[in-house]
Amino acid sequence: MTELHSHSTSSPVPDPLPVDHAFVCDACDRRWYYTRQHCPSCGACEWSTYELEAGELLAWTDVAVTPNDVRSPNRIALVRFDDGVQLLAQATDDPMEIGDRVTFAGSYRLRDGGRADAPRLRPVE
Ligand SMILES: [Zn+2]
The missing domain is CATH 2.40.50 (OB fold (Dihydrolipoamide Acetyltransferase, E2P))
Incomplete structure (x- = not known):
């Protein structure tokens, strides 16, 4: 897994995010694909992106x-x-x-x- 970008509410989603990247929640490690501002599990708004293989x-x-x-x-x-x-x-x-x-x-x-x-x-x- 390659960490490319960390996010907090003070920084926007990388634009454009490469189509082969997903998100991982910094708080609970939930992973998801489609761009969201908050983790679908815990609601945290700090996450990182990584490349899917x-x-x-x-x-x-x-x-x-x-x-x-x-x-x-x-x-x-x-x-x-x-x-x-x-x-x-x-x-x-x-x-x-x-x-x-x-x-x-x-x-x-x-x-x-x-x-x-x-x-x-x-x-x-
Ligand atoms: Zn979470």
Whole structure:
């Protein structure tokens, strides 16, 4: 685990936070993925960020009906990283099976004009 940044209420969330980073509460060690100002377990507002490495593919599906300018089919995968953090994200079109090791394949912009980059997952080779 690589500690990159500590947070307190006096400093903002790093912007942009790399899509392969998660949060760990400085008070209770709870870990989570999506940006929050407070720990979802204890409410503390001091936490650090760290890089997620690899996890286990729990499920995936190809979504055939997608909004305009979103790829179709759009593969979505659920992964549990080794520290317990779970994430639902777009996956590459590489062949994958439940139980495979997966990691981040960078980020993508869901649609033109979208606000933020989103994570994309791929099998570990
Ligand atoms: Zn906490």
